[in-house]
Amino acid sequence: MLNRTYPGQACSIARALEVVGERWTLLILRDTYRGTRRFDDLQASLGVTRGVLASRLSRLVEEGLLERRPYQANPARFEYIPTAKGRELWPVLMHLLLWGDRYYPAPNGPPQVAEHTGCGGRLTPQLTCDQCGRQLGPGDVTLRPPAKQARSRRAAQLL
């Protein structure tokens, strides 16, 4: 049984943070959204210790945010797929991304741009596309350098 992180707090924000407020948890979810779903890949992407990663993944499976599915039988290997409950935290991550891009841009250049994949519009604070107006969700958004550097085409799909 874990200690409560926010004893005495009845609000739903505090209850949500009990589940996803632990160090690394939101970054694990981010990676599973963009398709990094196997233990070794997550470990390489995050650079977190295997013990911490295993503990966070167990918690996320237990709470129903990730589903653990076998992808190999011998030896048994599993991948972690975001459930509907897990995917519903996507807006939290995107608002953290928009805010981080705005106030904590990368040190060696301008912030990346969250772009509607295949359309080229930008993600708005309403989580719509500013070109086609579509409501965006996990899998619809790619991170790109802004226009000036777009020629390098080193776009990394993020979420």
Place this chain on the structure above:
Amino acid sequence: MLNRTYPGQACSIARALEVVGERWTLLILRDTYRGTRRFDDLQASLGVTRGVLASRLSRLVEEGLLERRPYQANPARFEYIPTAKGRELWPVLMHLLLWGDRYYPAPNGPPQVAEHTGCGGRLTPQLTCDQCGRQLGPGDVTLRPPAKQARSRRAAQLL
């Protein structure tokens, strides 16, 4: 100098969590949005130790999310007002609230309802009002028990 929480992570989500991912930080912001802005009031609301609260407030002031303003001269007393940068995290908190309400409702009854203050519409996942369609922001939303218990009128303004 604090240790980095997410070494090796270049993404803006990780940078945002370096600033607001510490325990209690988002709940302090929540309280300042709803008008709880003095040290003793924050301490009473959160039940956190004074040392942790002081440390989190210093960090939030240093990073420009809160402004420290004197409200009394002798002895000197200060309150903490969210800046534009601090207010722009409101969507993160509201999405945590909507998600927590949905998946972790309060143990003794249904979750509270995030309502557009003075209008009665509900907060949508696009952070608009489902009645008047207005885009909502900090100060526009009140937490209420859902309709069945609305007669008690123990609405607590949350954000």
